[in-house]
Amino acid sequence: MAIAMTPQQEKDFDEKGYIILEDFLEQAELDRLLSAIDEVRDRVRQVEGGGPNDPFTIRNALAQHEAFLDLIDHPKMLPLVVDAIGWNIQIRTTHLDYRPPYPKDLKPGAIGVGDGDDQKAGYNNLGWHPDLSGKELFEGPSLDGRLPFMEIKVFYVFSDLSESNSGNLWLMPGSHMRPLQEWREMRGKSDLSEAVELRLKPGAAVLWRTATWHCVGPNLSDKTRKIMHVGYHYRWLRPADFIEQAPELISKSSPIRKQLLGALASKDNPLGTSPEFQPHSQYWITKNPDDVPLRAWAEAQEK
Numbered sequence: 001m002a003i004a005m006t007p008q009q010e011k012d013f014d015e016k017g018y019i020i021l022e023d024f025l026e027q028a029e030l031d032r033l034l035s036a037i038d039e040v041r042d043r044v045r046q047v048e049g050g051g052p053n054d055p056f057t058i059r060n061a062l063a064q065h066e067a068f069l070d071l072i073d074h075p076k077m078l079p080l081v082v083d084a085i086g087w088n089i090q091i092r093t094t095h096l097d098y099r100p101p102y103p104k105d106l107k108p109g110a111i112g113v114g115d116g117d118d119q120k121a122g123y124n125n126l127g128w129h130p131d132l133s134g135k136e137l138f139e140g141p142s143l144d145g146r147l148p149f150m151e152i153k154v155f156y157v158f159s160d161l162s163e164s165n166s167g168n169l170w171l172m173p174g175s176h177m178r179p180l181q182e183w184r185e186m187r188g189k190s191d192l193s194e195a196v197e198l199r200l201k202p203g204a205a206v207l208w209r210t211a212t213w214h215c216v217g218p219n220l221s222d223k224t225r226k227i228m229h230v231g232y233h234y235r236w237l238r239p240a241d242f243i244e245q246a247p248e249l250i251s252k253s254s255p256i257r258k259q260l261l262g263a264l265a266s267k268d269n270p271l272g273t274s275p276e277f278q279p280h281s282q283y284w285i286t287k288n289p290d291d292v293p294l295r296a297w298a299e300a301q302e303k
């Protein structure tokens, strides 16, 4: 039974692969996030160099600022996340993209192809792809040639992406149900006839299945693209951006946040009570309910 998703949202999530939530963030939250981005940008410039017009991305962004951390268990988003993927989850990745307008003389590559001069100049304009589909990740066989459901992301929009060609995220509705072979055959080509360029205002959020084919268009606007993706997957998979989060971060976190950060509440051996002969990862079948407080939380919401 859904905690928060409406029947229409459930249908969109299943059939199109995504749910659009306009005006999701309050203005005060947005202001805080925008000033966090400025702060982090200045730190990145100090450490890594780069001029005011250089793009950058940050992984494990949640560790860079409390405002980003607060998105992982956002009280309005968490119920939708649990409806989408369940309670046995943790963060897989949190990534921030900061993409100033293209220099006038930079020629954008074709949308979805991912090999233009913009890509070469560091704009991370990946071509069409479902996540987890690269050679190292999941190009193994699956019974019907499709990616299994393994994770979701929430895409948060902080800058104005309501005009075309502002560095918009493109999605191919329903493509999570298509065999990977169709996507492989499409590489190098860019058929946009069935694709959707998301044109969203600051404060919007999109909850999406990362198996949905996606790509990013060029930023030909006069505004910097500022967005973040918060990825959630099952606790028995391995996160992409961290092995373990910093102990100081974990110790100051609420029980649910600890779970999302990939930590165990129990101080017992993570391999269970007989680690030598019967090692049993507590990220698989969890013995201690305190390791997964999101379960009791979800059950309480359903009542």
Ligand SMILES: O=C(O)CCC(=O)C(=O)O
Pocket: 097, 126, 131, 169, 214, 215, 216, 227, 229
């Ligand atoms: O920057 C974006 O919005 C999307 C990035 C992307 O394609 C990915 O992380 O897989």
